[in-house]
Each structure stands twice: as structure tokens, then as C-alpha cells.
Amino acid sequence: MKFNICHQNQSRLRVKSSFLLTPTICDYLKEKSHSNAAIQRIVFYSDQKTLAISVNKDYEISQAIQFLKSIEREKINQLLEKPYYKEKTPYAIISKELSLFALRRLLLPNPIQYFYTIYQSSNYLKRAIKALINKNVNMDVLDGAAIITSILIGQPKTASSIMFIMGLGDQLNDWTNKKSIEDLENSLKQQKQMVWVLDDKGVKVERDTKQIKMNDIVVFTEGSEILFDGVVHSGSGMVNESSLTGEFFPVMKQDGDEVFSNTILEMGELYVQVTNTTLNNRIHELMELMRKSEANSNTQQNKYIALADKLVKYNFLGVVITYLLTGSLRKALSFLLVDFSCALKLSIPISYLSAIKDAVDKEILIKSMAVVEKYNDIDLVVFDKTGTLTISDPKVVQTISFHDYSKDEVLRIGACLEEHIYHPLANAVVTEAKVQSIVHDEMHGQLHHIASRGILSTIDEKEVVIGSYLLMKEKKIAITQEQEAVIEQYEQQYNLLYLGYDGKLIGLFLIDTPLREDTAKVIQWLQDNGKEVALLTGDTQKRTQSLIDNLYFHHIKTEVSPSEKYQFIKEQKDAGKKVMMLGDGLNDSAALSLADIGCVMNDAADICKQTSDLVLSNNQLGGLMELQKISSLLEKRIKKNLKETIGINSCLIILGVFDLLSPSALSILHNLTTTGIILRSMSGFKAHK
Structure with a gap:
């Protein structure tokens, strides 16, 4: 067992192993890293031999080397003996489907191939009819029309090729979407969280959530999020279970009652005996993220997807016009085989997922896709002082x-x-x-x-x-x-x-409570980018002024109550401004929920995290600057996808209309273009900076 160092700097070490990094070994190394305070994150490469280790800012890179030396050889050998199923890749999907398609063409007699094509086409025809019954002229109708038209004009092999390419495209699209969600989920799971636990002597000690075992007694206090399913061992409190039930009325919990992860203890204190060690709250946030992305029809993402559906009718208009002008069904078929909507509908949601994953990797947790596109439109950024502008551990x-x-x-x-x-x-x-x-x-x-x-x-x-x-x-x-x-x-x-x-x-x-190191830089950067900044604090005017002596704010209000913070944001929104609020305490929760974007530090009260739109997990205000980079790069990527989709597919249609490409070639090139755009959308933004 050996690791060769490929590259290293002050905070990151990349090495290549002498053995295969199977999924079980990766899980073992991740689990081991969670109990090591020096290790921030481990990333595994697709070659299944290379990994990169990042260390926390208070530790030397030598700690990463020590971590590698602490890996048990016997444990690795045991894991290597377990059955191993290689992760599915685009190459494996394409190779398998091409092999099956070639075997059918070579070995099956023509009559059987014909009936197999008819059988396959029935599925596409059913989907097209269902869409028409629902008064939707969408991709299903376009696909069904292309396949049936090919069969009717005596080109069953063209129809077979079209269905093969479409089926292959569907598999690749499913893979990319699933992989994007899995990557995001894994990034979320790597975010560390600490909880208070009773040790063997009954003393409260702080531990990483990854170290929690069955039947451990975890202490949750007023305003905190319950992170594990369990049973109340002692104490009592009012728990908000709206994330599970949709009901916002707190429920009384006391000895013997069940409690669930992703709920909020609004009042009291609970000692919870853990019955499920899975940290479910990150998965809940992920599911909420997916739900919001579909439900929020006002987001730019959904506008693009709606535009994609509207484009389908122009394909059919092109079919009619081309047939009337040329009398050729083969040429008219070009408009059925090449569309503008498929790449947009599939690449845009994946682009958003990639942006959110990049944000998570930079320790910015985004809980709504709308945040990414709203961010650049913010006019006013409102800061709380203590724990936000200042360090969180005075x-x-x-x-x-x-x-x-x-x-x-x-x-x-x-x-x-x-x-x-x-x-x-x-x-x-x-x-x-x-x-x-x-x-x-x-x-x-x-x-x-x-x-x-x-x-x-x-x-x-x-x-x-x-x-x-x-x-x-x-x-x-x-x-x-x-x-x-x-x-x-x-x-x-x-x-x-x-x-x-x-x-x-x-x-x-x-x-x-001194200012955070990056406070002055971020405040100046916001103003340089045309945004107003305001400071609302419950602290006195004298104390506040002495702290921010060299900083300029457009609005400063001291000794304000929670209702006054809320009222200030309401007034600014009524004046037509888009407002972002950064806070940390229970008293900020109402203002955070009212703002167009609510943002908190990782050390904030959990109820604030629940009502906020994003969390700066590394407690660094510089995350605001990183978020703008990601938001701008996302906008550029979507515009690039839009231009390429329209440009390339328009060229393909023209080539088909002038009989310079066969229907099969059109279908292949169109689907390859769509797959390429989707795969690029799936990649992170780091390479494009």
C-alpha cells in the first residue's frame, strides 16, 4: 500500500495510490477524515487512483501526510476483497448500447428488425398521444412524429436509428442528472456540524455529527435544529415540525416522545436519545431544493424551460412550410429530427445544480436556486453587527x-x-x-x-x-x-x-468583538459594485461608531429592536429595492425571512438557518464575492448554451433541408450536440474562471 505525492501546497495535497480506490474504500477514508480535526475535505478523482486532501486553515499540510500514514493496511486489504461494482460512466453506457445495436443489425433478420422497430415505436407514439390529449405540443409529440413519419415513408432503419439515438440520449441525460444530484448531495454531506453530547460521565462535550452513535444522548437547546431522529430522554420543549407536516404550530415534546431531524426546537431544552445516526437534515435541504426548483415558476430557469417547450411548435411549422415548398417528406423530416428545446430543458437545471455544488465546495450553502439568479439584482445589503460583521466567537x-x-x-x-x-x-x-x-x-x-x-x-x-x-x-x-x-x-x-x-x-x-478580517474589503467591494450597504444593530451608537470608524454605510441604525429591523427592510422593499439581509441571532429571523435573500453565518442560531436562503458555512463574508462570481458564470454558461443550441441546430436543419445530411446523420449529430452541452453544463465553473 503506497501513496505517491503528485502535487502539494500549503493547504492541499494530491496523491496517487498504488491500489484501486473502490467505493467502500472511499467511504472508509471519508469516515476516517471526519474524526480528524485537521482534514477539511477529501476529493476522489474519476481514475479511481487519485485523491486530494484539503486541510483546515489552522493546520499544516504535514497533517494530511500523517493522515495517509495512519491508514490501516489490513483494513484496506479487507475492503479490497469485497465485491466491487464499477460506477457507471458515459463511456460504459455508450459502449454497451452501441454493441447491442450493432448485434441487432447484424444478427436479426430484416422482418424481425422491422417488427422490433414497430414495437419500439409504439412507446413513443403512446407518449405523443398522451401529450396531445393534455393539449401539450412538446418534445414527446416531436419525437413521435419523427419516428412515425420515417416508418410511413418506408425508412424503418432510419426510425430505428432515431430511437436508438433518443434512447441513448435519455440514458446519458438520466446519468448526468443523477450524477449532478449525487455530487451535490456528497458535497453537502461533507460539511461538518458539531453537537453537544453527554459523555459516559454525564458531562456535556462537543462532537462532530459523524461521531454520533446509536443511543447517544444529544442536547438540543432553544432555537436549535434537531439533527437526528430520536426519543426524548429528558427535558421538555415546543418543537416546530412544519418541515415534515406543513403545520406551523409547535408541538409539545417531553419524556418518551419521538422527535425527528430537520425540525426546530423553538422553546425549552431536550436531551434526545438517538435512534437513527443518519444526519438527515442535509438530504431534507436537498429535496427542498429540488422541490423549489420545480415549483417556483418565476425563476429565470423555469422561464428558459417554458421557452424551450414553446419552440416545439415552430418545428412543426417548419415541417409544413418545407413540405409545401419542396414536396419532400425527407427534407421536412429535418425539422422533426432536430429541435431547439431538448438541450435547453436538460442543460439548464443541471447548470443550476452545478453552480450550487460549486458554492457548497466554497462553503456556501444555497437552499433555493432562485438565490443564484437574484443575487446580481440586489440593490441594498443589510448587515447585523454582532456575529455578522464581527467575529462570531467574541x-x-x-x-x-x-x-x-x-x-x-x-x-x-x-x-x-x-x-x-x-x-x-x-x-x-x-x-x-x-x-x-x-x-x-x-x-x-x-x-x-x-x-x-x-x-x-x-x-x-x-x-x-x-x-x-x-x-x-x-x-x-x-x-x-x-x-x-x-x-x-x-x-x-x-x-x-x-x-x-x-x-x-x-x-x-x-x-x-472585533470586525472579521474581510469586513472592510467586502463592504468596499459591495459599494464598488453599485450596491448600498446598511448596518442595523441593537448595540449603542457610541460602541458601534468606534467599531466601524473607517467604514462607510449608507444607513446606520443603532439600538434597534427586531420589529424595527423588519420595518426597515419592509420600507426599503416598498421603495422598490431588492434587499439582502445578513444576520445571526433569533432576533434577526423575521427580517431574514422578509428580505429577498436572507443570509446567515454558520454559527447563527439554527432557526435563522432554517428561515434563511443561504448559509456562509466558513463564517467568511468573502463568500459574498465568491457567490457573485458563480452567479455571473452561471449566467454566461446559460447564454452560451442558448446560443450554441440555436446556432448548431439551425445549421443542422439547413443541411437536412438541402439534403446534405441524411436523417440518421441529422439525428446522431443533433443528439451528440445535446449530450455535449449537457455534459459541459454538468462540469464545475472552476475551469472557466
Whole structure:
């Protein structure tokens, strides 16, 4: 067992193996990579000997070499002994069908060939009649007319050749469509996700979803997506099952109740015992993607497909005109054998799938095909601040305690409350407690979350509150002059999180959330491309202004509530603008759903992911720039397909009308052209940059 290095750089290693990379071996290597934090992705090449390994940005390429060395020789030998069925390829499909066609022509007597042709033609005739009954003049009618006309004018071999080419084309089209979906599904499955699990000691630990085993206890908290089928082991909560049932009313779940993947825990906390380790949510997203692509009749994709169907009637018009002018059915047959619609109807959906797969490979998860074509038309991009423009994992720089409370006590109380909320500032407190090795057992009563403000609860029957300065004032938490001086000292530099207990301010968390590295570059790029940018945040004006001092926004609104974000987007849309919203928290979900395109980071609350149109899986705003490249390349590819389809097929029709090509040659060249356009549409966009 040996791997030879073909090429390497700082983040990617391409090697050739000394053994065949069968599907079972590929599955083994993928599974092994999921448990290695250094490995980002493994890609297998069609020669079944070559693979490429990409490492995460925090690791050296040497980790990829170590990964290869860790592969067990005995395991590979065992997998090589298993029965192996080679993946079907276009070459295999064409070779098989050509062989069968040649054998029929050589070995079958002419009368049997004739009756076999009649039998085959009956299937095409049935489809044509069915389409006409439904008042559809489409490709089925065109194909049926071409075959029956060939038989009627005494050319059964031409009809047989036409059906052979059509059947071969159908098989290749089915293969490309299936392969496109499989490639997209595999790309989706390689996206890593982390969940909280109870270990053998009952302690919550974070694990990759690929490491989840049957009967593991996975913890899902308010706002998160339930990723596995299972049974509630403990806890209770309200679950939105609309993705399964279509009903938007949350269902109460408690001990012993079944829960299902791709549903949302809107309230409460559930400890779920896993009964199905398959991560179904990606497949659900894929099926939703397919459903939307067919149902959304307003997309550019469906307009092209509708145009393709409309073109069929002009083929029949060409038949009539050609026959009237020449009196030759053979020449008129050219318009039945060559059409403009087939290549468009098949290549356009596959082009969209290829674009979405390329986006997934660049860690941009698109949940609606309409996003790709809408993106270039966006007029205004609206940003939330915390967790969107800023890094998603802010840090507690300092904990300040007041009165007789120690810093550890303040951090313990804060972490105990904040561990139930998925928001960057809350996570910062919980992470700091973990770093300081502070255990924070449950000590509070029922929690009440106030959007954009904080949390209310009780400890020892006394009110405890953690959140913003405004929430402290609303709950009449006493803040002394000395404390006000401390607040004034730090509020310009840090995000401040306040902890009040028993009517007094007992603690202050200084949290730093710097801008993402690519924020300034992306904001400038959006403006250079003619788009307005807006910033809506619940943070104060002073803090916001100090953070974005060197950045320009067309609109800046601070201390806004979720309803005010929603209202701003509504006003902009009413003014005729196409709006894109980028957010991260539960309070952004309404605005995200209203925007023409809703976008979130991978660290966003899962309910936001559910209502958004796309997810930047790598938490990099630069994904917006990559998405425009993909969108522009998709538009160019579709236009190129349209020009080639019309240009090449028009030439073929002319050659047929002037008797320069036989009907069989026309059919072969037309279907080869269609297949070539489809295969190119299936390829990624990397080679065309």
C-alpha cells in the first residue's frame, strides 16, 4: 500500500495510490477524515487512483501526510476483497448500447428488425398521444412524429436509428442528472456540524455529527435544529415540525416522545436519545431544493424551460412550410429530427445544480436556486453587527465584580444563565467559565428571554437579570456612581454585559468583538459594485461608531429592536429595492425571512438557518464575492448554451433541408450536440474562471 505525492501546497495535497480506490474504500477514508480535526475535505478523482486532501486553515499540510500514514493496511486489504461494482460512466453506457445495436443489425433478420422497430415505436407514439390529449405540443409529440413519419415513408432503419439515438440520449441525460444530484448531495454531506453530547460521565462535550452513535444522548437547546431522529430522554420543549407536516404550530415534546431531524426546537431544552445516526437534515435541504426548483415558476430557469417547450411548435411549422415548398417528406423530416428545446430543458437545471455544488465546495450553502439568479439584482445589503460583521466567537476580556461578590461568583452566575442562549455574547461568558474551570450547576428558576435585551430568572427566589444597560434600567437595577464611572470608562472600547441580582448591579463583563478580517474589503467591494450597504444593530451608537470608524454605510441604525429591523427592510422593499439581509441571532429571523435573500453565518442560531436562503458555512463574508462570481458564470454558461443550441441546430436543419445530411446523420449529430452541452453544463465553473 503506497501513496505517491503528485502535487502539494500549503493547504492541499494530491496523491496517487498504488491500489484501486473502490467505493467502500472511499467511504472508509471519508469516515476516517471526519474524526480528524485537521482534514477539511477529501476529493476522489474519476481514475479511481487519485485523491486530494484539503486541510483546515489552522493546520499544516504535514497533517494530511500523517493522515495517509495512519491508514490501516489490513483494513484496506479487507475492503479490497469485497465485491466491487464499477460506477457507471458515459463511456460504459455508450459502449454497451452501441454493441447491442450493432448485434441487432447484424444478427436479426430484416422482418424481425422491422417488427422490433414497430414495437419500439409504439412507446413513443403512446407518449405523443398522451401529450396531445393534455393539449401539450412538446418534445414527446416531436419525437413521435419523427419516428412515425420515417416508418410511413418506408425508412424503418432510419426510425430505428432515431430511437436508438433518443434512447441513448435519455440514458446519458438520466446519468448526468443523477450524477449532478449525487455530487451535490456528497458535497453537502461533507460539511461538518458539531453537537453537544453527554459523555459516559454525564458531562456535556462537543462532537462532530459523524461521531454520533446509536443511543447517544444529544442536547438540543432553544432555537436549535434537531439533527437526528430520536426519543426524548429528558427535558421538555415546543418543537416546530412544519418541515415534515406543513403545520406551523409547535408541538409539545417531553419524556418518551419521538422527535425527528430537520425540525426546530423553538422553546425549552431536550436531551434526545438517538435512534437513527443518519444526519438527515442535509438530504431534507436537498429535496427542498429540488422541490423549489420545480415549483417556483418565476425563476429565470423555469422561464428558459417554458421557452424551450414553446419552440416545439415552430418545428412543426417548419415541417409544413418545407413540405409545401419542396414536396419532400425527407427534407421536412429535418425539422422533426432536430429541435431547439431538448438541450435547453436538460442543460439548464443541471447548470443550476452545478453552480450550487460549486458554492457548497466554497462553503456556501444555497437552499433555493432562485438565490443564484437574484443575487446580481440586489440593490441594498443589510448587515447585523454582532456575529455578522464581527467575529462570531467574541471573548470576555475582563470580569469586574461589585459589592461582596468575587469574580468567580459573577462568572459562575453569568455562565449558568447564558448557557441556555445561542448568541455570541452569551457564548463568550460560557467559554470564559470553561477556560477558568468554573463549574456552573443549575441554580436558577425558569428563564425568560427578552429579544435584544437579555435574560430574566430567579436565584433563591430573588430576581436575577443579565443583559444590556437598558434592561438593567427597565428592571430598576441600582447602579452606583462609582459603577457608572467604570461603565463610562469601558463602554467606548468593549461590549458590556451587565449582571444584576437582588436589585443591585453585581458584575460587568467586558467583551471584545472585533470586525472579521474581510469586513472592510467586502463592504468596499459591495459599494464598488453599485450596491448600498446598511448596518442595523441593537448595540449603542457610541460602541458601534468606534467599531466601524473607517467604514462607510449608507444607513446606520443603532439600538434597534427586531420589529424595527423588519420595518426597515419592509420600507426599503416598498421603495422598490431588492434587499439582502445578513444576520445571526433569533432576533434577526423575521427580517431574514422578509428580505429577498436572507443570509446567515454558520454559527447563527439554527432557526435563522432554517428561515434563511443561504448559509456562509466558513463564517467568511468573502463568500459574498465568491457567490457573485458563480452567479455571473452561471449566467454566461446559460447564454452560451442558448446560443450554441440555436446556432448548431439551425445549421443542422439547413443541411437536412438541402439534403446534405441524411436523417440518421441529422439525428446522431443533433443528439451528440445535446449530450455535449449537457455534459459541459454538468462540469464545475472552476475551469472557466
